[in-house]
Amino acid sequence: MKIQAINGFKDILPDSALLWQQIEQRARDIFQRFGMREIRVPIMEKTDLFVRSIGEATDVVEKEMYTFTEKSITMRPEATASIMRAFIENGMHVQQPVQRLFTIGPMFRHERPQKGRQRQFHQLDAEIIGAQEPQVDAELIAMGQMLLDELGINTSLEINSLGCPACRPPFRTKLVNYLELHQDALCDDCKRRTTTNPLRVLDCKKSTCKAIAKDAPSILDSLCENCSDHFSLVRQALQDLGISFTINRFMVRGLDYYTQTTFEFLTSDLGAQAAVGAGGRYDGLIEQLGGPALPGIGFAMGIERIVLLMEQKNNGTSLTQNTDCFIAALGQEANKPCSQLTHQLRLRGINAAMDYSGRSLKAQMKQANRVHARFVLIVGENELKQEEAVLRDMKTQKQQVFSLAGSVSEQGERLAPVLRA
RNA sequence: GUGAGCGUAGCUCAGCUGGUGGUAGCACCGGGUUGUGGCCUCGGAGGUCGUGGGUUCAAGUCCCAUCGCUCACCCCA
Numbered sequence: 001m002k003i004q005a006i007n008g009f010k011d012i013l014p015d016s017a018l019l020w021q022q023i024e025q026r027a028r029d030i031f032q033r034f035g036m037r038e039i040r041v042p043i044m045e046k047t048d049l050f051v052r053s054i055g056e057a058t059d060v061v062e063k064e065m066y067t068f069t070e071k072s073i074t075m076r077p078e079a080t081a082s083i084m085r086a087f088i089e090n091g092m093h094v095q096q097p098v099q100r101l102f103t104i105g106p107m108f109r110h111e112r113p114q115k116g117r118q119r120q121f122h123q124l125d126a127e128i129i130g131a132q133e134p135q136v137d138a139e140l141i142a143m144g145q146m147l148l149d150e151l152g153i154n155t156s157l158e159i160n161s162l163g164c165p166a167c168r169p170p171f172r173t174k175l176v177n178y179l180e181l182h183q184d185a186l187c188d189d190c191k192r193r194t195t196t197n198p199l200r201v202l203d204c205k206k207s208t209c210k211a212i213a214k215d216a217p218s219i220l221d222s223l224c225e226n227c228s229d230h231f232s233l234v235r236q237a238l239q240d241l242g243i244s245f246t247i248n249r250f251m252v253r254g255l256d257y258y259t260q261t262t263f264e265f266l267t268s269d270l271g272a273q274a275a276v277g278a279g280g281r282y283d284g285l286i287e288q289l290g291g292p293a294l295p296g297i298g299f300a301m302g303i304e305r306i307v308l309l310m311e312q313k314n315n316g317t318s319l320t321q322n323t324d325c326f327i328a329a330l331g332q333e334a335n336k337p338c339s340q341l342t343h344q345l346r347l348r349g350i351n352a353a354m355d356y357s358g359r360s361l362k363a364q365m366k367q368a369n370r371v372h373a374r375f376v377l378i379v380g381e382n383e384l385k386q387e388e389a390v391l392r393d394m395k396t397q398k399q400q401v402f403s404l405a406g407s408v409s410e411q412g413e414r415l416a417p418v419l420r421a
Numbered sequence: 422g423u424g425a426g427c428g429u430a431g432c433u434c435a436g437c438u439g440g441u442g443g444u445a446g447c448a449c450c451g452g453g454u455u456g457u458g459g460c461c462u463c464g465g466a467g468g469u470c471g472u473g474g475g476u477u478c479a480a481g482u483c484c485c486a487u488c489g490c491u492c493a494c495c496c497c498a
Contacts, residue, residue, distance in 0.1 A: 060496080063422080078498085112423095115493090117496095189495070200496090205494095254496065254497055272494085273498080301498065306498095330456065361457055361458095362454080362456080362458080365457050365458040367458085368457095369458040370458085376457080378456075380456065390456095390457090392458090394458070399457090
């Protein structure tokens with residue numbers, strides 16, 4: 001039996017990891033521009049936290065969680081619940097009336113893997129807690145848009161409002177009544193959804209169901225005055241920031257805690273997975289978890305999905321990690337002084353590499369090329385005797401003599417500036 | 422949980438109606454270049470054809486089972 005990774009759990013190999021670093025770095029940069037501060041929360045929580053926040057009847061909770069039943073702890077399927085728990089537990093609202101937080105890390109859902117979907121996957125997650133102004137909704141959405149733009153990813157933005165505890169239940173009743181009139185024309189899934197998750201029928205991909213959804217009562221017509229005002233101010237604020245969007249009154253989110261504004265950044269380049277990022281407002285969540293009655297809004301972006309999009313955009317060309325200086329040691333005599341010089345260079349912040357195998361110069365040059373060395377320092381027996389080495393610039397192919405006079409420390413002191421230039 | 426497709430070298434794949442596993446490409450190692458990379462050229466190494474069973478004179482190829490992967494449904498980032 002061959003040892004291999006668990007289904008849905010993927011290695012991120014070095015070449016790809018460079019792209020991951022780039023994405024995460026860009027995300028941190030942009031989040032910080034928006035005043036977001038990083039928070040790191042555990043990847044496991046008591047199962048109850050997820051049940052209470054995400055919702056008992058959601059697919060995520062019902063069938064996708066990795067739960068250790070003995071103590072009933074669960075590997076997080078998303079980050080928002082954990083962050084809210086940390087927020088409440090540490091009384092963070094006392095420190096600052098508005099908390100802007102982000103986290104980056106792995107999430108776990110026991111679904112069947114497919115393109116753009118892993119069982120361990122990674123999210124960039126941003127939350128703004130304690131502010132209910134519509135401008136904040138727009139600001140958060142703008143932040144997500146800015147990140148995707150700067151990464152060079154084309155997405156379309158769709159927004160919707162799901163209402164609040166005052167206006168959603170009446171709408172739901174209205175919708176169920178409508179759907180029950182059209183049961184015969186709905187697909188089997190949607191017949192089931194009529195009772196389990198009627199809003200989801202509106203988002204069904206089947207054309208027959210779409211036709212029914214088209215004339216279904218719209219949540220946007222059923223919003224209470226407060227929600228309606230909020231939604232129009234969000235739209236206005238997005239326009240003020242120059243963010244283009246379309247309204248999708250059929251958009252539904254899979255987690256129960258969402259209220260009012262919801263949004264998705266969509267792509268058509270990921271097969272069945274359209275959402276690169278998505279989020280929304282969750283005004284009742286913190287209180288429901290036993291914290292203060294504070295509003296919140298957040299989004300999550302799937303890093304794997306971003307990586308896929310970026311990889312297929314610059315198809316073929318991958319990022320490379322460079323080496324400042326490769327030291328080619330010829331003969332066993334050269335190994336010791338070369339290893340010392342390599343170390344001296346590293347002490348001075350230089351990315352240096354060498355090979356102890358005593359292979360031919362040709363082989364070592366090949367290795368230097370493979371690690372993208374900018375310079376190669378060739379140290380052979382002749383050079384050692386004469387206290388000199390050959391420094392080759394791999395790009396210009398020009399070579400110069402480098403003196404090995406003095407201690408290794410002095411050598412490093414002289415060589416480092418040349419390599420940095 | 423459901424459905425479909427696919428498992429041949431580290432990777433990407435040829436392999437027809439069963440008849441000896443491919444000078445295959447990329448990557449790797451070595452030579453051509455007696456101490457100089459990329460390009461070129463020559464050579465080398467690398468395989469229980471996912472696994473188990475069956476049919477057959479003969480199975481990578483056909484049949485069954487099993488494991489794995491992929492895509493899609495459901496749902497979601």
